Amino acid sequence: MIKNNLIRFLQEEVKKANAKGLVVGVSGGVDSAVVAHLIKETFPDASFGVWIGAHSSAEAKRNALRVLEHTKLDHSLLDISDEVDGIAEKSLLTKDIYENEEIYAKFEKDGINPLDEEYRLTDEFVHIKGNIKSRLRTSVLYAIAQKNNYLVVGTSNASENYIGYFTKHGDNAVDIQPLVNLTKTEVYQLAKELNVNERVINAAPSADLRRGQTDEDDLGFKYDDLDKLLNGEEIDQSVKEKIETMHNDSKHKRTSPVEFKK
Secondary structure (H helix, E strand, O other), rough: OOOHHHHHHHHHHHHHHHHHHEEEEOOOOOOHHHHHOOOOOOOOHHHHHHHEEOOOHHEEEEEEEHHHOOOHHHHEEEHHHHHHHHHHHHOOOHHEEEOOOHHHHHHHOOOOOOOOOOEEOOOHHHHHHHHHOOOOOOOOHHHHHHHEEEEEEEEEEEEEHHHOOOOOOOOOOOEOOOOOOHHHHHHHHHHHHHHOOOHHHHOHHHOOOOOOHHHHHHOOOOOOHHHHHHHOOOOOOOHHHHHHHHHHOOOHHOOOOOOOOO
16 A cells, blocks of 8 residues: 555656656665665656765675666666765865874875775764765766756655754755655565565665664664654663654754744
8 A cells, every 4th residue: 555655646746846757866775775666666667776886885786786677777877986085085184084193194105095995084084974975976866867857766764864864965855755754664564565675675774884884883773663662662761862862963954944034
């Protein structure tokens, strides 16, 4: 039932916008895989998927390819690693992005690219660079959408949205959000209904910010606990407090810009 409702929703929104179809960034994760399957079913001849690499892991790319091949979406494979590095270098290249100033000194002496993912960047810089990746990917998607008169489809779910686990003006800067009222658990259920590749379904959720990164390690709690809270179930008090703090701190991400009223 939910699949058919989502397809109708996508059809209606495209018609309202006088657009021709839909485009989505396919990351290799289950959320974008579900959206890829949905848009292909909705507009078989007017849907497009894009894998946009930016120092991405090999596994993320393999999973994205599995989705693109399975859905038979028209698609492009792009890599914007150099562009991400260029912006990061111009805006953030200072000694305090490294855990150890000796590393920075070695870069200067040996002529090493200081933004190489192999080196120990501070957690703060990794997250800032991750947001740069997300915002550049959005620019790519909108360029493709504009060329084809398509709408950009988002992949955020209710769980991520509640705690602000997305990039402001990045992956949430879209035209349509079909999954934003579905919890992560419900997305997995829909993935099985849509026959999403099992390897994609079973992969640990990851924003692919760095090697081995997972969402749940970064968050400090499980999606299961977050979904239980959203469903009104009881969870550990310390986890509940952490989730509610993230929700309150990220309120600005879910609202329009604050305007001065004279």
